[in-house]
Amino acid sequence: MMNQDNPEPLPREWLPESASAFADRLGVEPFLLRRLLGAAEPLLARYRAEDARWWAPLATRWRPMLAGAGAAAALVLGFAVERAVLPASETPDPVLAASFSDGDLPLFWNASHGGADPVLTVVALQEGIP
Amino acid sequence: MESKGHREVEPSDAALACRVQRGDRDAFEILARRYLRPVYAVAASFLTNPADREDAVQDAFLRLVDGIQQYDGAQPFAPWLYQIARNAARNRRASGSPEMVEYSEADEVADPVPDPALHTERVDARELIDRAIGRLPEQQRTMFRLFEVEGYTAVEIEQLTGVSAVTVRSHVYHARRRLRAALEAKLGQETE
Numbered sequence: 621m622m623n624q625d626n627p628e629p630l631p632r633e634w635l636p637e638s639a640s641a642f643a644d645r646l647g648v649e650p651f652l653l654r655r656l657l658g659a660a661e662p663l664l665a666r667y668r669a670e671d672a673r674w675w676a677p678l679a680t681r682w683r684p685m686l687a688g689a690g691a692a693a694a695l696v697l698g699f700a701v702e703r704a705v706l707p708a709s710e711t712p713d714p715v716l717a718a719s720f721s722d723g724d725l726p727l728f729w730n731a732s733h734g735g736a737d738p739v740l741t742v743v744a745l746q747e748g749i750p
Numbered sequence: 751m752e753s754k755g756h757r758e759v760e761p762s763d764a765a766l767a768c769r770v771q772r773g774d775r776d777a778f779e780i781l782a783r784r785y786l787r788p789v790y791a792v793a794a795s796f797l798t799n800p801a802d803r804e805d806a807v808q809d810a811f812l813r814l815v816d817g818i819q820q821y822d823g824a825q826p827f828a829p830w831l832y833q834i835a836r837n838a839a840r841n842r843r844a845s846g847s848p849e850m851v852e853y854s855e856a857d858e859v860a861d862p863v864p865d866p867a868l869h870t871e872r873v874d875a876r877e878l879i880d881r882a883i884g885r886l887p888e889q890q891r892t893m894f895r896l897f898e899v900e901g902y903t904a905v906e907i908e909q910l911t912g913v914s915a916v917t918v919r920s921h922v923y924h925a926r927r928r929l930r931a932a933l934e935a936k937l938g939q940e941t942e
Contacts, residue, residue: 627926629898636880638900639794639803640787649786652804656782657775659808660815667773667819 760784763827770818782811785828788902788910789835795895796839798884802846809838829912836892875933882932886925889913893921894929 643649760780761769769777786807793806813834821830883891883899896902896910897918904915904922911918 627923627930629926630879630929634875634879635899636876636883639791640900642794642800643787643790646800648790648800648804652786652790652807653779653782655804656786656808656811657779659812660778661775663812663815664770664773664775664778667771669773671772 764823767818767821767827768823770815771821778815781814785831787900788828788896789831791896791900791902792832792835792892793839793842794899795892796836796843796888797846798880799846802842803839806835806839806842809842810835813838826909826912828910832911840888878933878936879929882929883925885932886928890921890925890928893918894925897922898925 637645643652761777763781763784766777766781770781789807789810790803793803793810797803797806810831814831817834821827883894886894892911893907893913896907897904902910904918907913907918908915913921
């Protein structure tokens with residue numbers, strides 16, 4: 621194991637007391653263990669709390685996929701809302717239509733996308749409006 | 751540093767570390783009991799004051815818990831802990847008084863800061879060697895302490911530190927030579 625010219629070990633009695641012997645002599649170990657456990661407990665408690673959340677592993681492992689799915693869902697929802705809202709937004713403003721027609725009832729009706737109104741049709745026929 | 755027979759009935763370091771990652775107090779206690787003495791021995795190779803050693807041990811285990819989420823269970827646990835313990839002890843030593851001053855090559859010939867106590871007839875060889883050990887280069891000092899003072903085998907030190915047994919023996923060899931030279935320079939024939 622050792623080389624032939626390896627210097628002789630120093631006499632054990634010349635060497636310092638081992639840390640283990642010192643710890644045994646002064647009973648350091650039980651005290652130090654209690655101290656370590658006490659000091660580490662807040663961190664361990666935090667880990668336990670994080671582990672207790674059942675979704676924590678999912679959130680960690682699937683976070684990128686969840687983010688993508690969330691973005692896709694937001695897009696789909698956005699389109700759906702836009703479609704639902706669009707017909708109402710396309711309904712002409714009656715004030716603008718009245719202003720545009722300048723008193724001309726058929727023009728007003730056309731401007732307001734009203735289509736064929738029975739009353740206006742009768743009025744138009746009676747007045748000879750083309 | 752447990753015997754193989756002991757390890758067969760106890761959970762592996764990696765299994766315990768995984769449990770500590772989830773905040774398992776019992777697992778941490780088993781790890782602390784298992785490695786308290788080696789970590790204390792590492793601290794003792796940097797620090798002479800018992801209170802400083804205990805603080806360094808606490809620093810090391812707290813850093814262990816703090817960084818346990820980064821521990822890769824596929825890697826050996828003990829060398830990872832050894833690095834943490836060594837850094838904790840080194841930092842503790844750097845923040846305190848410079849109680850250990852490492853050797854320069856010139857120190858083997860003459861001590862630049864002669865201590866009158868070392869030149870008296872009543873100098874205790876143990877105290878002299880303790881001081882000389884404290885001035886060895888870090889790696890030599892740690893390996894020498896673990897091997898010669900604490901009584902670990904080279905293979906056990908390899909398992910603990912990740913340093914190969916051959917390198918451990920080499921460090922011990924050079925440490926012995928330096929200590930012998932230092933002693934001969936100071937005490938002459940008394941060491942023979």
